[in-house]
Each structure stands twice: as structure tokens, then as C-alpha cells.
Amino acid sequence: MAKKTDALTPRSEDYSKWYNELVVKADLAENSEVRGCMVIKPYGYAIWEKMQAVLDGMFKETGHVNAYFPLFIPKSFLSREADHVEGFAKECAVVTHYRLKNNPDGSGVVVDPAAKLEEELIVRPTSETIIWNTYKGWIQSWRDLPILCNQWANVVRWEMRTRLFLRTAEFLWQEGHTAHATREEAREETERMIGVYRDFAEQYMAMPVIVGHKSETERFAGAIDTYTIEALMQDGKALQSGTSHFLGQNFAKAFGVTFTNKEGEEELVWATSWGVSTRLMGALIMSHSDDNGLVLPPKLAPIQVVIVPIYKSMEQLEELRVALKPIVDGLKAKGVSVKLDDSDNKKPGWKFAEYELKGVPVRLAMGGRDLENGTIEVSRRDTLTKETKELDGIVEYVAQLLEDIQKNILQKALDYRAEHTTIVDTYDEFKRVLDEKGGFILAHWDGTPETEAAIKEETKATIRCIPSDGDTSPGTCMYSGKPSARRVLFARAY
Amino acid sequence: MAKKTDALTPRSEDYSKWYNELVVKADLAENSEVRGCMVIKPYGYAIWEKMQAVLDGMFKETGHVNAYFPLFIPKSFLSREADHVEGFAKECAVVTHYRLKNNPDGSGVVVDPAAKLEEELIVRPTSETIIWNTYKGWIQSWRDLPILCNQWANVVRWEMRTRLFLRTAEFLWQEGHTAHATREEAREETERMIGVYRDFAEQYMAMPVIVGHKSETERFAGAIDTYTIEALMQDGKALQSGTSHFLGQNFAKAFGVTFTNKEGEEELVWATSWGVSTRLMGALIMSHSDDNGLVLPPKLAPIQVVIVPIYKSMEQLEELRVALKPIVDGLKAKGVSVKLDDSDNKKPGWKFAEYELKGVPVRLAMGGRDLENGTIEVSRRDTLTKETKELDGIVEYVAQLLEDIQKNILQKALDYRAEHTTIVDTYDEFKRVLDEKGGFILAHWDGTPETEAAIKEETKATIRCIPSDGDTSPGTCMYSGKPSARRVLFARAY
Numbered sequence: 001m002a003k004k005t006d007a008l009t010p011r012s013e014d015y016s017k018w019y020n021e022l023v024v025k026a027d028l029a030e031n032s033e034v035r036g037c038m039v040i041k042p043y044g045y046a047i048w049e050k051m052q053a054v055l056d057g058m059f060k061e062t063g064h065v066n067a068y069f070p071l072f073i074p075k076s077f078l079s080r081e082a083d084h085v086e087g088f089a090k091e092c093a094v095v096t097h098y099r100l101k102n103n104p105d106g107s108g109v110v111v112d113p114a115a116k117l118e119e120e121l122i123v124r125p126t127s128e129t130i131i132w133n134t135y136k137g138w139i140q141s142w143r144d145l146p147i148l149c150n151q152w153a154n155v156v157r158w159e160m161r162t163r164l165f166l167r168t169a170e171f172l173w174q175e176g177h178t179a180h181a182t183r184e185e186a187r188e189e190t191e192r193m194i195g196v197y198r199d200f201a202e203q204y205m206a207m208p209v210i211v212g213h214k215s216e217t218e219r220f221a222g223a224i225d226t227y228t229i230e231a232l233m234q235d236g237k238a239l240q241s242g243t244s245h246f247l248g249q250n251f252a253k254a255f256g257v258t259f260t261n262k263e264g265e266e267e268l269v270w271a272t273s274w275g276v277s278t279r280l281m282g283a284l285i286m287s288h289s290d291d292n293g294l295v296l297p298p299k300l301a302p303i304q305v306v307i308v309p310i311y312k313s314m315e316q317l318e319e320l321r322v323a324l325k326p327i328v329d330g331l332k333a334k335g336v337s338v339k340l341d342d343s344d345n346k347k348p349g350w351k352f353a354e355y356e357l358k359g360v361p362v363r364l365a366m367g368g369r370d371l372e373n374g375t376i377e378v379s380r381r382d383t384l385t386k387e388t389k390e391l392d393g394i395v396e397y398v399a400q401l402l403e404d405i406q407k408n409i410l411q412k413a414l415d416y417r418a419e420h421t422t423i424v425d426t427y428d429e430f431k432r433v434l435d436e437k438g439g440f441i442l443a444h445w446d447g448t449p450e451t452e453a454a455i456k457e458e459t460k461a462t463i464r465c466i467p468s469d470g471d472t473s474p475g476t477c478m479y480s481g482k483p484s485a486r487r488v489l490f491a492r493a494y
Numbered sequence: 495m496a497k498k499t500d501a502l503t504p505r506s507e508d509y510s511k512w513y514n515e516l517v518v519k520a521d522l523a524e525n526s527e528v529r530g531c532m533v534i535k536p537y538g539y540a541i542w543e544k545m546q547a548v549l550d551g552m553f554k555e556t557g558h559v560n561a562y563f564p565l566f567i568p569k570s571f572l573s574r575e576a577d578h579v580e581g582f583a584k585e586c587a588v589v590t591h592y593r594l595k596n597n598p599d600g601s602g603v604v605v606d607p608a609a610k611l612e613e614e615l616i617v618r619p620t621s622e623t624i625i626w627n628t629y630k631g632w633i634q635s636w637r638d639l640p641i642l643c644n645q646w647a648n649v650v651r652w653e654m655r656t657r658l659f660l661r662t663a664e665f666l667w668q669e670g671h672t673a674h675a676t677r678e679e680a681r682e683e684t685e686r687m688i689g690v691y692r693d694f695a696e697q698y699m700a701m702p703v704i705v706g707h708k709s710e711t712e713r714f715a716g717a718i719d720t721y722t723i724e725a726l727m728q729d730g731k732a733l734q735s736g737t738s739h740f741l742g743q744n745f746a747k748a749f750g751v752t753f754t755n756k757e758g759e760e761e762l763v764w765a766t767s768w769g770v771s772t773r774l775m776g777a778l779i780m781s782h783s784d785d786n787g788l789v790l791p792p793k794l795a796p797i798q799v800v801i802v803p804i805y806k807s808m809e810q811l812e813e814l815r816v817a818l819k820p821i822v823d824g825l826k827a828k829g830v831s832v833k834l835d836d837s838d839n840k841k842p843g844w845k846f847a848e849y850e851l852k853g854v855p856v857r858l859a860m861g862g863r864d865l866e867n868g869t870i871e872v873s874r875r876d877t878l879t880k881e882t883k884e885l886d887g888i889v890e891y892v893a894q895l896l897e898d899i900q901k902n903i904l905q906k907a908l909d910y911r912a913e914h915t916t917i918v919d920t921y922d923e924f925k926r927v928l929d930e931k932g933g934f935i936l937a938h939w940d941g942t943p944e945t946e947a948a949i950k951e952e953t954k955a956t957i958r959c960i961p962s963d964g965d966t967s968p969g970t971c972m973y974s975g976k977p978s979a980r981r982v983l984f985a986r987a988y
Contacts, residue, residue, distance in 0.1 A: 034566045046559065065536035067533070067535055071617075074528060075605075079602035089594040090593055092592070092593060093615070094591040095588060096590045097588040098652040100583040100588065109583050111590065130527075133527060134524075156565065170566070
């Protein structure tokens, strides 16, 4: 592994290597000795905590409450919904025993064969089954509906090829599971929550996303309809960043969850589920960062402003501290997260590189000359530019700068996406754009899984979604020449 | 199971039944179909979230950061520390396979024998091993120390006899794991964190605790010293509510974690770990609640004030809403969590009982006569008293009342504990007090595990702790007649 002091591999040379190095060097996460499971390091976790806090607030504002359901799912529960088990069976971690015992040969411990479970337990890959089995006890009448629960939890899907944040065997996420009296209400909820995800991605992550439906092939296992938000990474590949599922009455049927409606008739309950995960960390990193390291949107940066005094003596440091104190206090009073780094075991240059690597949006530096002139150096991480400013009004200036940076990062991502979204009409053009430029491609598709599969097989591009907005005029499928209802969004994807 | 509308079994009749009924009826938690695993329902989870928020703030104030480590622990890791594996091997959930496949007979899914793990994975019962294996990569020099990490996570200990919140196979907790350059620093950290737990218990849970050391027998598996906070429940039984462990160099030795000190010499790293869990929910419930339901300290109540308008017509409701609005707004402006329940599908009497059951500290009720008189009825959950107050100054009055209730609940618990703490000098008296009165007993003990085991065997009472404060004069062991260094704290315990 590259040492921390080495420069990052440039994105243009090897994007995937750049990503892996960045995640490790910026102290976001690392691989553990447990295959496919990561350790989320404090700096990475601090970003995730900020994401959680914002999302949790948005869920509560839309009427949701948190709850907690068991980690384990009896194997038989999984089989109740046919598509669901089909989708998850191949990646299940299975608990078969509940005790270890001393190895008779004296070397450590072994599984105690006498402690075999009657029914194996699956470590949840997602919680629809255990939750709907629980909801059965909570729902009798229309008065018990809707149920609007969310859970913050860890889940396990035994992926064979893993990458930090993007695809790990264990990951952290939230999963909303709601129960409704009517199809319309469940549909509305599904749409409301994909809207929440879109708003979060754009307003906090500064990451523009396309909202749309998944094709049948790409739907969640057990869903009638899956909405997705799709983001575009800097290497031209798409990343599915959040999904919201309209589950119809599938899970109510599987677990016998009915309610008595206002007319006294028994009906099956309607369901939705929706989730985002630590995968968003990967999306955040790949959306904005550059060859110098992370670029974080101010709204999610654990440290928004770092202040580095540059001093030649302890007396000078003391003078700088005095001069800097009103800035630190002023920024804190505005709710800005500030770190004053006056540690004397690291040189300023080392500090500059470190905070650049870690994506701190604004760096303030003050030295002896600044002290004399009443000035301070202000550096922006997003543009890598710096300027010398008067101390007078600096707090307001920096607070405004953080807002500007947030906007600028979003605009940059919007521009990148606009430059990398291509409308194509022929399959030859499609393949050429994919290979030469990548990005999102809007093209006509005949709506069949066969055509979708053939395109995927030949080009590795998939239908990311059938966009909810945009051009809805019909046309001709670029692959089969058959009629197409509207253009859909293709891309190679993570 | 008792219906929600039935009264609770009185504590005097069957304390254990009262507890179980209360947890379910107050919508705190319920058993799931997975043996020993609970579902934490939204109202219970809301209390846990409040606990988490306060504790997390206290951890951060004392310099800690959050991180996340894998759910799974390779079996061999567990064996590295001899006492540790001895302590946990018998209650480990073991993952042996990573895939299911369709049952050849067409009935559901079975474990795929081809997908057997080379090394079994243990679902973490606690994370010392996986964390110290990770710290090995983080620590080279004294400059890398201290490491002050905390993790909020789920853990699994396969308990045979489980009870909601108090003892469940899966539970939620936080586990702090710190690494230090010196014994003194690790000792200080261990003590600092048991102090944080004591402050949290007393200032937020309104639950007085005795701080002390565990006897050797009761120590955490792998610790050199375990500090505990011990609370007394209303049935006279003790409940261990939080522990902080000085681990010495045991885990550093087991995982080869060394650092180069300032003198350039290689040394083993010093460790602590500390944790509290959803068990605190059980402690909270049992400390204060009564035969009418939950009693919550205002600082942890999800709803601090409920307001119930009593109306005969929709016109009157409208008038009441107008009169109540400044109270709702005024309380919210003071940061009080208020719920105005004007739902018309439940009668006021039903609402009163429901919020009493759920432990809402203050209830305000306003009816037609109050409208005429400019008054409102104020009810306290802790004392079950009510009074009619002028509307003028009501916001300040209620805000002050919440503080008074918080203090009163703590005082009540302190009084109960004082009444149920007995100093005894003979073993006969010890047994008599245990059976007739229960509670904490301060008695002399000769310091040997043999005497401790004999007393436990004969009376089911255990040494809860060797108190850090209190009477330290020596004496004679009540059981063996041998010399005793000081009185220790005995009780029957959860």
C-alpha cells in the first residue's frame, strides 16, 4: 500500500487506484481482516454521522419514527416471498451454531456440534421479512395505519468482489419500512422518499441525481416498482445512490398482514421500503475529489474551516493566538465547525497537505507579516485558490465563502454531468460514446428485458433508470428497431 | 398476553410480571420470533435515542470519536486472549456458511454445503479482539497515542434465559476502546469513563448509582480491573448498569500491538474498554415506574408535556386551540418537547390513561370552564397530583415543574436506596435482611473467591462491587471470620 506521504495516483492514470488510495490516506476507511468487511475510521465515520443527522431529521420531518428489529432472520422467513429469496439467497451469511467449546487437542476453540440451531438464522441482508412478520402483530384496523418506521442498522450481503464503501459484505444503512391502507398512499410514500433522497443528494452532498424508475430486471427483489437516484461519477460511470420501493401487497401476502378497513372489510396492507447506505460515502468521494485528495461539500465536512498559525517563536504563536481568537469564536458563534491547529510537532506545509487531503473546505493561515498588516490568508479547497484578506469582516466573509463553495461544487458536478450526458439514436453511436466518453446516455429502448440483457452483455452498460422527468417523446429502439415509448438512461455503473 | 386496556399487574403482586407487561403495553419493546431477540418499538427507541444523544455528547466532550468495526470476528481472534475466550465462547453465534440454495425438493431454501467458510466467523459479543487487531496497524509511535474510539453497535451473546432489555441475545450498546502509552493514562481513562456513566445515570436517568470495582470473579473476561455502576431497582435487586475496564497490556500482548516510546524503546500499548447498553432501558423503567405505568425523568422523555383539550363541539375545540397555541409555542421556544393531542377518535379519559402509561412527565388539560376562567389543569406524572393554574405565567411554571420533577424522581430513588441499604455484621443478619428486605447490604468479606462463591451459592447474593467511596475501615468477614480490608456491597442482582 502507498505510504501516506506519497502523492495520490492521479485520476487520469488509474481512477480505481486513485479512489482506493484516497479512501485509505484520507483516513476514511480500510479493509479489515474479515473478508469484505471494512473498518470505518473516525474521520470517515464523522462524515457518515453528519449524513445520518441530516437524513434522520428529514425522515422525522416527513413523519417517520425510528425503531429496531432483529439482526437475525429465520431462514424460512426469507422463502415466504419468492422473488425476495431468489434475489438474496446467494449472498446470505448463515448462523448455524450458538456455542464454541475448547478444542479437545487444546488448540483454541471449535464450534460445538451439540449447539446446532434447529433452524438456521440469516444475518439480515435487508429486513422486509422480519419487519412484516412483526407488523402482523401491530396491524388490525385502518386505525393502526399508516406505520412509518425507519431503522438505522448494519446489513450483510456476501459480495464476492468488494470495494471500500461501494460494495462491502457488511455495510451500514437506513431502511424505511412503511405500511399503508391504500395503494395510492403507498405510491405517494415511495415517491416522497425518493424525493427526500434527491434533495439530500443535491442540497447536502452537492451531487446532482437523475430520479427515475428501474426497469423490471433491475428492480428490488420483491418490489412492484423501484425508484432510484442515479449519480454520475468523475470517471463517467453511474452510481445508484438510493432506492425507494413500492412493494404492493407482496409482503403483506407473504406474512398474512391484513387490516379491517372503514367499511369493516378485511384487506391486505400496502408496503414500501427505501434505503441509502454507506455507499453514499463512495458517491461523495468520487463526485468531487481531485488528485490532491478529498473535496467535501461544507455542509457535510466534519471540519469546515481549519486555521493554521505560522510562527517562529512561542511568543509569536501567543500573539497569533490572540489575533485568531475572535475569528475562531466568531465562526463558532455562526455554527461553523472550526479547528485551530497550533500543534508544534508538524510543520505548516505538512498541515496544509494534510487538510487538503482531508478535504477541509476553507483554510486560514496567519503568519508574522499578517500580524503586522492585519491580514489573513484564505484558501479554498474546491478551487485550490488563495487570497489575502483584511481581518476586518473576515468572519462574515468566511461564512459566505462556505455557502459559495457548497454552490460551486454542485455547479461543477452539474456541468460535468451536462458535458457527459449524450443523446444517441443509433447503437453504433451508443457504443462509441460509451467507450470514448462514458457518462449518461439517453437512448430509445423497446422496453423488453431481452434487449436490455443483450445491450448489457455486449457493452456492460445497463439501464440506470427510466427518468421521471425529461424528454418523453416516443421513438425507435436503437438496438431492435422496435417502437420505444421514451428515451431511457444508460450507463456503465458501479 | 394481557390486553392493552387491562390494568397492569401491581408490582407488589408480581414484580417481574409487572415489568414484562409494562414494557409491552407502554410500546417500548416486544419479543420477536427470533429466540431471545427483541424488537425495540418506536416509543422505546425514542427514549434510547435520547440516551444515545446525551452519552455521545459526553463522550465527545471527553475527547472521543466514533468509528465502526466489523460485525464478524474470525474464530481464531477470540482465542488469542485466554480469559476472554473462556468468558465468551459459550454464548457465541457462529456463521459457518455464506450462501443458501434452492432445496432440491422444491421447498424453500437450504444452506449450500459448497459455501462453507474456511474459518468460522463469530457475531461480535464485544469487539476487543477485532479492534486490537486493527489498532496494530494504527499504532507505531507514541505520537499515534492515545486512540480514543467509541462505537455504537449491535452485539450478540447467546443467552439462554432472556428478558426484554435486561438480557437479550442481541442488544444495542456503545463500546469505547482506547489505547494509551502508559498505565497511568489508561487507569485515568478507565476512571474518567465510569465517572461519565455515573453522571449520566444520576443527572439524566435520575438513577443513583454506587461506583466501585468488581471482585476478581465478576471482572470482565480479559480485564485487570473492572469498574461498575450499580443501581438498585424497586424490588430490592441490584442492576449492573455500566462497566469500564482497565485491560492492562493483555490485548496488546495478544495482538502484538507495540509502540516506540519517546526514548526509542518498544513497549506494549495499554488498553481500556467501557460500555453501556439497552439494558439501561430496563434500569430506567424499573427505577421509577409505578402500577399505573412508566415514570420518565423529563430529561429523557420523548414527550415532556402533553396537552389534551376537552371539548364538546368543534367550535369549542377551535377556541381551545387558540387559547393553547401560546402555551405550545412558548414551551417549544424553551426547548420543551410538547404534544398537543386533539385527535377526536379517542376520549380524554383514554388519552389520560395512555399518557400516564407512557410516563409523560406533565399533562395539561383544558376544558370549557377553564376557557371561561382563564385556567388550565396541570398534572404531574411522578406524584399523580393535579392542580388548576392561572394561564398567566404557565409556560415558566411548566418549565420549572419539569426541573422539579427531574429532581424529585432522583430524590425518591435516593430515599429508596437509603432505606434499602443495610449495614450488617453477621451472616445470619445478612440472610435475614436479604430475604425480608432485599436491597444493598454492606458487609465485611475476607477477599477470597471461595467465600464469595459460597455466599452466592447459599444466598444467590453477589458482591456488586467494592465501593470506591464510603466506609473503608477494616473488620472481620461475616462468613469466614477472617480479616476483611473493608465492607463491600452485596445484593441479589439482575
